[in-house]
Amino acid sequence: MKAYNYKSKKNIRIFIVEDEPMYCRMVKYTMELNPDHEVYVFETGKDCIDNLHLNPTIVSIDYSLPDMNGGELLEKIHNYNKNIRVIVLSGQKNVSTALDLLKKGASDYLTKDTETQERLLNSVNLLKENSSLIEEVSSLKEELAEKYKFTNSIIGSSEPMQRIFSLLDRAVGNEITVSITGETGTGKEVVAKCIHYNSSRKDGKFVAVNMSAIPKDLLESELFGHEKGAFTGAVARKHGKFELADNGTLFLDEIGDMDLSLQVKLLRAIQEREVTRIGGHKPIKFDARVIVATHKDLSEEVRKGTFRDDLYYRILGLPIELPPLRERGNDVLILAQYFLDKFKEINPNRENLQIAADAKEKLLNYNYPGNVRELKSVIELAAVLTVGKSIKSNEIQFRSPKKTMDLLDGEMSMKEYTQKIVRHYLRKYRNVITVSRKLDIGKSTIYKMLKEDEELYELVKKI
Numbered sequence: 001m002k003a004y005n006y007k008s009k010k011n012i013r014i015f016i017v018e019d020e021p022m023y024c025r026m027v028k029y030t031m032e033l034n035p036d037h038e039v040y041v042f043e044t045g046k047d048c049i050d051n052l053h054l055n056p057t058i059v060s061i062d063y064s065l066p067d068m069n070g071g072e073l074l075e076k077i078h079n080y081n082k083n084i085r086v087i088v089l090s091g092q093k094n095v096s097t098a099l100d101l102l103k104k105g106a107s108d109y110l111t112k113d114t115e116t117q118e119r120l121l122n123s124v125n126l127l128k129e130n131s132s133l134i135e136e137v138s139s140l141k142e143e144l145a146e147k148y149k150f151t152n153s154i155i156g157s158s159e160p161m162q163r164i165f166s167l168l169d170r171a172v173g174n175e176i177t178v179s180i181t182g183e184t185g186t187g188k189e190v191v192a193k194c195i196h197y198n199s200s201r202k203d204g205k206f207v208a209v210n211m212s213a214i215p216k217d218l219l220e221s222e223l224f225g226h227e228k229g230a231f232t233g234a235v236a237r238k239h240g241k242f243e244l245a246d247n248g249t250l251f252l253d254e255i256g257d258m259d260l261s262l263q264v265k266l267l268r269a270i271q272e273r274e275v276t277r278i279g280g281h282k283p284i285k286f287d288a289r290v291i292v293a294t295h296k297d298l299s300e301e302v303r304k305g306t307f308r309d310d311l312y313y314r315i316l317g318l319p320i321e322l323p324p325l326r327e328r329g330n331d332v333l334i335l336a337q338y339f340l341d342k343f344k345e346i347n348p349n350r351e352n353l354q355i356a357a358d359a360k361e362k363l364l365n366y367n368y369p370g371n372v373r374e375l376k377s378v379i380e381l382a383a384v385l386t387v388g389k390s391i392k393s394n395e396i397q398f399r400s401p402k403k404t405m406d407l408l409d410g411e412m413s414m415k416e417y418t419q420k421i422v423r424h425y426l427r428k429y430r431n432v433i434t435v436s437r438k439l440d441i442g443k444s445t446i447y448k449m450l451k452e453d454e455e456l457y458e459l460v461k462k463i
Contacts, residue, residue, distance in 0.1 A: 011036040012128055015059040017048045017073065018089075019066055023112075027060070030117045031124065045073040052080045058107075058127055060120060063090035063097070071101060078105050085127045087120065153190055155338050156331035160323035164191075167320050172198045177270075179315055180293040182322030185371030188293040189253060191320065196249040201289055204248025209241050212257035220262055221278055224269070230279025242275045245288035255315070256296035256307060267311045290315070325368040325375060332363050335372060339379040340391075353383060358393035366398055374398075422449060 014031055016039060018024040024041050031039045040056070042048045045068040048059065059077055063070035070088045077084050085107040090097070098109040108123045110116055154164070171178050172195055180188045189208060196206045214222050225240030241250060258266065269275045270290055274283040292315045301307035325332060336355060344351050355363075359382070368374050382395045412420070425435040436443045 012038065012058070013054060013056040014039045014124065015048055015051070015056045015061075016041045017043075017045060017059065017061040017065065019043050019062060027117060027120065030121055045076070048073065049076055049080070052077065052084075055081065056084060058085045058087065058124055060087045060089060060124075063088055063092075063101075070106075071104060074101060074104055074106055087123055087127075089116065089120070153194055154187065155335050156328055157334065158323075158328045158331045160328055161331060164320065164322065167318065168194060168198075171195045171318055171320070174318070175289060177289070177315055177317030178291045178320060179298075179317055180291065180320045180322065181297075182293075182295065183324050183371055184295050185368075185373035186322040186324060187372050188295075188322060189251065191322065192249070192251045192253075192291045192293060195291060196251075196289075199249075199289070201248050204288075205245055206249050206251065207241050207245040207288075208251040208253060210253045212254040216259040216262065219259070220265065223262075223266070224275045224277055225280075226278035227280045230277070234279065237277070240275060240277065242269060242286045242288060243284060246286045248288055250288045250290050252290065252292045254294055255292040256294035256298055256301055258307075260306065260308070263308045263311050267308065267314055270314055325371045326366075330364075332368075332375065333360055335375055336360075336363055336379050339376045340383060343380055343383045347383075350383060352389045353386065354390050356390045356392050359391045359396050362393045362396045419449060422446060 012034075014037055016024055016027050016031070018027065018041065021043075024043075028039050028041055031037050040051065040054070042051070043066075045061070045065050048061070061070050061073050065073065070090070074086050074088065077086055082105070086105070087108045087110065088098075088101050088106050089110050089112055091112045093111050101109055107127055110119055110123065154161070154168075168191070178192070178195060180191055182188055192208075193206055196202060209222065211219065221234075221238060221240070223240050223242060225238045225243060226234050228234055228237050252266075272283075273287065274285045276283050298307055298312050298316075302309045302312050325335075333355075340353065340355060344353060363375075363378075370377070378396060378398060381397060382391045385395045385397075386392070421439065422435065425438055426432070432443055432446055436446060
């Protein structure tokens with residue numbers, strides 16, 4: 001047995017398996033004209049198999065070897081590592097044999113003649129390019145998976161966020177539809193991507209559609225696709241987002257803004273797991289996980305008649321309600337430091353920049369109507385405006401109106417004022433006992449309100 005120890009730092013390892021010594025030397029010489037190639041030669045299939053631990057990029061095999069044929073060796077190579085590219089050389093032009101080998105996973109099939117070496121070199125060069133692309137895609141997928149680990153992309157340690165992490169663990173381990181709610185800027189799409197890239201569908205596509213950003217007369221085509229000539233301007237077939245998300249995840253953002261007339265078609269697509277392109281007649285099956293998001297209260301939209309109740313119950317699935325930043329306490333400072341660190345990565349000349357104590361206090365005392373997105377903008381602007389090594393309070397600039405629960409906004413009865421306060425605290429603390437203690441009122445008072453206020457009762461049921 002011929003065995004090798006691999007010590008080279010060359011880029012491409014090529015095995016030549018050939019029992020004709022003269023032909024083997026010629027092929028080896030041709031391959032080694034490229035200094036990036038490291039070439040090993042073997043006379044038998046067994047010698048090749050015994051050295052697969054060297055992890056070749058490409059293996060060129062003669063179809064008729066003394067100990068096994070090319071089909072058998074191809075199978076053994078791919079049983080060891082299916083990513084190894086195999087080129088089969090044969091002295092005979094046998095179309096059925098070539099087709100059989102290509103079906104089994106051979107990357108190319110070449111017949112031996114005076115031009116074989118040149119064609120083999122061309123084939124190797126093409127396979128090298130494809131291998132580089134595959135490695136690049138694999139590397140990008142690994143980077144995405146690392147980027148969207150929960151602790152890397154969703155920053156925070158507050159109690160509300162711990163509940164979110166718990167729900168995300170459940171979402172990742174199941175195929176259930178997920179509905180994400182929360183104010184604008186709370187990170188709904190980031191959460192959706194986290195679910196996708198930590199799930200069994202992470203190798204599939206993540207396809208996002210912002211329902212509010214697409215005119216309603218174009219949304220149907222965007223979601224379901226269309227056939228050529230289906231309408232004026234349909235000059236070619238278009239694949240819809242459902243088709244594109246096959247084997248992956250379809251994220252329908254701001255679904256609460258979807259036109260009522262399209263909701264029934266969306267419901268059917270989700271229920272039947274198939275779509276029909278505009279102008280087409282053949283249903284197209286798809287296998288995609290659906291995640292939806294909205295800043296609206298869909299149950300309220302159902303009550304108002306602007307959202308179908310059957311669609312609402314179909315997409316509700318696992319509900320994840322993202323807390324606004326103003327309810328996340330010290331997460332504000334954790335996020336502020338995170339955004340500052342990201343700024344310093346891009347601007348290494350500001351690597352010593354810190355946030356002063358008075359600036360931290362100012363950050364904590366603001367309500368953030370724009371949530372996490374607004375905080376990021378505020379920190380980046382402060383970092384640019386700061387001349388010294390410390391961001392001071394006066395360099396923290398809030399450019400949107402301070403959002404507070406203004407009790408004097410409109411005229412209400414005392415009972416309505418009380419209900420508004422209790423509702424606010426229930427949303428914030430999600431616990432009747434905690435609200436009772438915070439407002440210094442009896443639990444019985446809160447429960448009495450629940451009996452009289454259906455909306456408040458539904459809120460507590462969700463808790």
